[in-house]
Amino acid sequence: MSMGELLLLALVGFFVIGPERLPAAIRAVAGMATQAKQYATAVKDQVGEAADLAEVRRQLDELREPLAEIRSADPRRAWREALRDEPAPPPPGPTPRPVRRSGRPGMPVAPSPGTASGAPVP
Numbered sequence: 001m002s003m004g005e006l007l008l009l010a011l012v013g014f015f016v017i018g019p020e021r022l023p024a025a026i027r028a029v030a031g032m033a034t035q036a037k038q039y040a041t042a043v044k045d046q047v048g049e050a051a052d053l054a055e056v057r058r059q060l061d062e063l064r065e066p067l068a069e070i071r072s073a074d075p076r077r078a079w080r081e082a083l084r085d086e087p088a089p090p091p092p093g094p095t096p097r098p099v100r101r102s103g104r105p106g107m108p109v110a111p112s113p114g115t116a117s118g119a120p121v122p
Contacts, residue, residue, distance in 0.1 A: 017025050 013022055013025060
């Protein structure tokens with residue numbers, strides 16, 4: 001509001017309300033304006049707190065899933081599975097056999113380049 005508008009309101013108030021009650025009316029209007037400003041500030045603060053609270057809730061939701069996985073982890077079960085007596089599955093394809101290159105007993109013998117049998121090489 002400009003200064004001219006305030007002066008016009010004061011003149012209208014002076015004639016409508018009267019000079020005796022005008023100061024009390026001005027104080028009442030000023031008090032209502034102050035209360036409205038305080039109310040607006042409180043609402044703004046609450047909205048800000050709600051936004052912060054929503055951010056905190058979102059972050060908590062992001063942490064709940066990994067936390068649930070950690071809580072559900074059972075180290076005893078993991079050890080039982082790791083120490084099971086079941087043999088590991090064989091690798092795909094033929095299993096390689098150890099080849100004897102020297103005359104040590106008990107080892108299979110590699111065939112000579114010109115022979116088809118697995119006779120020991122002297």
